[in-house]
Amino acid sequence: MHRVAILLSLLVALGGCGFAPEVTDRNANVLVIGDSILAWNRGDGTSVADVIEKRIGAPVLDASVPGATMRASGVRAAVGLSIPGQIRAGDFGTIVLNGGANDLRNTCGCSGCDAVLDRLSLQDYPALIARLANARVVIVGYYGPVRGGGGSFSSCSDELAELGRRLSRLASSNPRVTFVPTREAIDGxxxxYDSDRVHPTPAGSEVIGGLVARALVANDGASR
Incomplete structure (x- = not known):
């Protein structure tokens, strides 16, 4: 009974954030997995995945879930809060993903996070990329939260920047992985920024989705 109560509380807490997308196979070639930065604005049809789909003119399957982390188990994994667990069966040529912000906030409070950064960049991301061996992988970097804005990630800017640097280096060592930075385009x-000073407005999602779409088109051209 306690397990059910926890599950229901998670559903209630996340319901207003576009939680539990209806995931159906529409012969999509692109799968989006990750956390709330990618899932935000889905209810209005203006999420990052929606923008990518519009820009590339092809169906995109969005399995991202607010609150998701790179590592989750039990009830959290069962409701989609494990980013690797969001992978869907299908012939996806490209996987667009993000992840790590919630790990940093939940595990180390965005202070003294070297061990978590090492785990994300040296274990979690490499393992996920290896699992997606037949796909192009596009990692979406985090922009910085508004400093002093009172948001739940207001103290995480430096850690997110460091995670981005590490993931950029990781991508540069693998020809089928692309890192898309968003910080310069969004910050300031x-x-x-939505009213919580963390998540993107529809305009923010448009910018992020546009950056990803341009990377996809550029990679398609380079592979011909």
Whole structure:
């Protein structure tokens, strides 16, 4: 009974954030997995995945879930909060993903996070990329939360920047992995931050999705 109560509380807490997307196989070639940065604005049809789909003119399957982490088990994994667990069976040529912000906040509070950063960049991401051996992988970097803005990630800017640097290096060592930075495009523009000062507005999702779409088109051209 306690397990059921926990599950219900998670559903209630995340329901307003576009939780539990209806995931159906629409012969999509692109799968999006990750956390709330990618899932935000899904209810309005203006999420990052929605933007990618519009820009590339092909169906995109969105399995991202708010609150997701790179490592989750039990009830959290059962409701989609494990990012590797969001992988769907299918012939996906490209996987767009993010992850790590919730790990940093939940595990080390975005302070003294060297061990968590090492785990993410040296274990979790490499293991996930290896699992996606037949796909192109596009890692979406985090932008910085508004410093002093009172958001739940307001103290995480430096850690997210360091994670981005590590993931950029990881991508540069693997020809089928691309890192898409978003910090320069988003940081400092209030039009791109939702009222919680963390998540993207539809305009912010448009910017992020546009960056990813351009990377996909560029990679397609380079592979011809």
């Amino acid at each position: 523009n209030p039009a791109f």
